[in-house]
Amino acid sequence: xxxxxxxxxxxxxxxxxxxxxxxxxxxxxxxxxxxxxxxxxxxxxxxxxxxxxxxxxxxxxxxxxxxxxxxxxxxxxxxxxxxxxxxxxxxxxxxxxxxxxxxxxxxxxxxxxxxxxxxxxxxxxxxxxxxxxxxxxxxxxxxxxxxxxxxxxxxxxxxxxxxxxxxxxxxxxxxxxxxxxxxxxxxxxxxxxxxxxxxxxxxxxxxxxxxxxxxxxxxxxxxxxxxxxxxxxxxxxxxxxxxxxxxxxxxxxxxxxxxxxxxxxxxxxxxxxxxx
Amino acid sequence: xxxxxxxxxxxxxxxxxxxxxxxxxxxxxxxxxxxxxxxxxxxxxxxxxxxxxxxxxxxxxxxxxxxxxxxxxxxxxxxxxxxxxxxxxxxxxxxxxxxxxxxxxxxxxxxxxxxxxxxxxxxxxxxxxxxxxxxxxxxxxxxxxxxxxxxxxxxxxxxxxxxxxxxxxxxxxxxxxxxxxxxxxxxxxxxxxxxxxxxxxxxxxxxxxxxxxxxxxxxxxxxxxxxxxxxxxxxxxxxxxxxxxxxxxxxxxxxxxxxxxxxxxxxxxxxxxxxxxxxxxxxxxxxxxxxxxxxxxxxxxxxxxxxxxxxxxxxxxxxxxxxx
Numbered sequence: 001x002x003x004x005x006x007x008x009x010x011x012x013x014x015x016x017x018x019x020x021x022x023x024x025x026x027x028x029x030x031x032x033x034x035x036x037x038x039x040x041x042x043x044x045x046x047x048x049x050x051x052x053x054x055x056x057x058x059x060x061x062x063x064x065x066x067x068x069x070x071x072x073x074x075x076x077x078x079x080x081x082x083x084x085x086x087x088x089x090x091x092x093x094x095x096x097x098x099x100x101x102x103x104x105x106x107x108x109x110x111x112x113x114x115x116x117x118x119x120x121x122x123x124x125x126x127x128x129x130x131x132x133x134x135x136x137x138x139x140x141x142x143x144x145x146x147x148x149x150x151x152x153x154x155x156x157x158x159x160x161x162x163x164x165x166x167x168x169x170x171x172x173x174x175x176x177x178x179x180x181x182x183x184x185x186x187x188x189x190x191x192x193x194x195x196x197x198x199x200x201x202x203x204x205x206x207x208x209x210x211x212x213x214x215x216x217x218x219x220x221x222x223x224x225x226x227x228x229x230x231x232x233x234x235x236x237x238x239x240x241x242x243x244x245x246x247x248x249x250x251x252x253x254x255x256x257x258x259x260x261x262x263x264x265x266x267x268x269x270x271x272x273x274x275x276x
Numbered sequence: 277x278x279x280x281x282x283x284x285x286x287x288x289x290x291x292x293x294x295x296x297x298x299x300x301x302x303x304x305x306x307x308x309x310x311x312x313x314x315x316x317x318x319x320x321x322x323x324x325x326x327x328x329x330x331x332x333x334x335x336x337x338x339x340x341x342x343x344x345x346x347x348x349x350x351x352x353x354x355x356x357x358x359x360x361x362x363x364x365x366x367x368x369x370x371x372x373x374x375x376x377x378x379x380x381x382x383x384x385x386x387x388x389x390x391x392x393x394x395x396x397x398x399x400x401x402x403x404x405x406x407x408x409x410x411x412x413x414x415x416x417x418x419x420x421x422x423x424x425x426x427x428x429x430x431x432x433x434x435x436x437x438x439x440x441x442x443x444x445x446x447x448x449x450x451x452x453x454x455x456x457x458x459x460x461x462x463x464x465x466x467x468x469x470x471x472x473x474x475x476x477x478x479x480x481x482x483x484x485x486x487x488x489x490x491x492x493x494x495x496x497x498x499x500x501x502x503x504x505x506x507x508x509x510x511x512x513x514x515x516x517x518x519x520x521x522x523x524x525x526x527x528x529x530x531x532x533x534x535x536x537x538x539x540x541x542x543x544x545x546x547x548x549x550x551x552x553x554x555x556x557x558x559x560x561x562x563x564x565x566x567x568x569x570x571x572x573x574x575x576x577x578x579x580x581x582x583x584x585x586x587x588x589x590x591x592x593x594x595x596x597x598x599x600x
Contacts, residue, residue: 116296119579123538124556124572128301131560131568132308208423212542215425216557230426241433248426255421 007268016260023254027074034068038224046240060229060243061236070250072224077254080141080210085203087145092152093195097183099153100160111157114150122147126209130218137220140213144206152195152202159191193269200262204255211251226251279591287584297576298352301569302345308565357570362562367570371552375574377447378544378551381467382536385474386529393479394525397486398513404491412483420480424539428473428546435469442469445548470547474539478532485528489521496520523594530586533579 007013030038045063047055057067099110117125129143163169164187172186213219214227221228226247233243317323317331351358357367396416400409436444448454448462493499494517502512541553548554552571559567 112293112296115290115293116300119290119293119534119576120297120572121534121538121575121579123535123541124575126538127541127556127560128304128568128572131563131565132304204421211423212425215423216542216545218557218560227423230423230429234429237429237433238437241430241437244426244429245433248423248430251423251426252418252421255423256417259417259421 003268007264010264012260013264016257016264019253019257020261023074023257026071027078030071030075034071038068038072049242057246060232066246069224069229070247073226076223076225077207081203081206084141084144084206085199088148088202089152089199092149093156096153096156097160100157101164101183114153117150135218135220137223140219144209148202155195155198156191163187163190197266200258204258207255283584283587286587290580302348305565358566360564360567362564367567371570371574374552374555377549378540381470381540384471388475389478389482393482394486397483400487401490416480416483419476424473424477425542425546428543431469447549470543474543485524489524490517493517493520526586526589530583533582537575
């Protein structure tokens with residue numbers, strides 16, 4: 001309760017929560033409000049927003065309803081962001097936990113690999129992965145997860161380094177507990193909070209990565225994605241700039257919501273750091 | 277000398293990491309459907325099996341994976357990045373042609389983000405929790421959440437199409453035959469919008485770090501001492517607080533070098549700049565994996581070099597690093 005009160009006391013965090021609820025509502029109501037295929041032909045192409053009451057956000061250059069694509073796009077963006085963030089956290093936590101728990105040569109090797117991933121520009125690595133494995137929804141999601149894990153590995157490792165010599169770990173060892181149980185059932189729950197809070201940052205970046213990929217039409221072309229729509233609107237940018245402008249606002253709002261909520265959680269969990 | 281030695285040792289420590297990257301990329305490439313010969317054959321429109329085998333032998337693709345890996349690494353040591361079937365010249369040549377535009381874009385955006393982030397961070401820290409601080413922090417967050425390609429497109433709509441102030445893309449005016457200073461001015465106008473676009477994403481991070489670092493340093497004892505001995509507030513901020521608050525900013529440059537390179541892929545595509553990033557995009561579309569790998573290798577080296585420079589700068593700013 002104390003945590004909730006602290007969270008709600010911060011205006012940016014509340015704004016973030018409201019915006020996130022808005023995006024979630026868009027994703028949830030997409031099928032209800034726009035039951036037809038959002039990528040199907042809906043009407044005359046390039047109708048301005050509000051010009052036709054049937055398409056209140058207008059139609060794009062292929063005659064598709066922009067509002068329908070924005071609503072359905074919320075689903076795809078959130079789906080990709082959630083799954084790839086979960087993947088990044090799982091990989092990062094396992095690598096960081098093993099490295100921090102065992103130390104020594106295991107730590108050295110795993111941290112070198114983590115460094116390798118940090119040195120490679122993550123968008124370039126994403127391009128390589130997409131070039132090799134193709135760009136379907138599944139491969140793009142996994143690829144984003146693969147390029148995003150190093151930070152959570154470093155966080156988990158740091159936590160494990162400080163936790164592994166505590167008394168409770170020694171006590172568990174005295175009870176004859178195996179390494180796997182010690183790592184995942186005893187130490188990990190204590191190490192997890194900062195990692196979970198950091199998930200907000202990973203998720204915000206994941207949404208931006210996916211939209212950039214889709215903008216370059218290197219993401220799955222068969223799903224309604226905000227980035228795809230912005231890319232499609234590029235060819236009519238000179239006159240019908242709204243085709244690219246509208247989905248961009250959707251991305252901005254979603255990334256803003258995710259980062260504000262992440263920041264709010266962080267502040268509420270670490271009240272001492274609040275003033276910064 | 278001591279500082280240089282320290283930085284060089286760090287540089288040497290990044291070599292195993294580079295090796296991991298190269299081996300990893302090579303193995304990844306083995307998973308890719310099709311090789312150089314397939315791309316070549318597709319390019320010339322098919323060929324008979326005997327010729328394809330001959331080509332495989334010529335490029336050393338008939339050897340085992342381990343031998344190929346050895347060859348690949350040995351070629352990299354000699355800075356031979358292979359041959360691009362699509363561009364019809366060595367990958368190294370293609371990359372060197374494209375490198376200047378990217379380096380110019382990267383360094384100017386980095387400089388802009390760094391300077392603006394520093395200035396705004398200082399202002400925010402001095403008016404902490406009052407309206408200038410709130411305004412700056414909010415703007416920073418919005419910039420952070422904006423996809424760079426969208427920012428670039430909207431910039432084109434406003435400044436090129438509606439106002440007609442700036443060119444919508446390209447590196448310089450083709451065929452204008454400008455030379456010397458006029459050419460530099462022309463390139464400046466062309467790069468203004470791309471630089472701004474790329475810089476705005478990083479501005480938020482720099483300004484946040486600067487603000488936090490300023491607030492942190494301001495509470496330290498030596499600042500109170502400086503104030504007690506009667507120094508003017510500006511002198512304290514510039515000479516005592518800022519210099520110390522710059523350390524985390526410098527660290528950030530090293531951490532973000534890779535992100536800026538990744539961001540330039542998108543920005544160069546938006547503004548049709550002939551740089552490394554757009555080359556990466558083109559080689560993905562054309563399935564020119566040799567070139568793509570070469571770009572990744574060069575980028576990794578670039579990031580390592582930036583971190584080396586950061587180490588040097590760090591030691592210069594903070595004498596304790598060299599002494600320790």
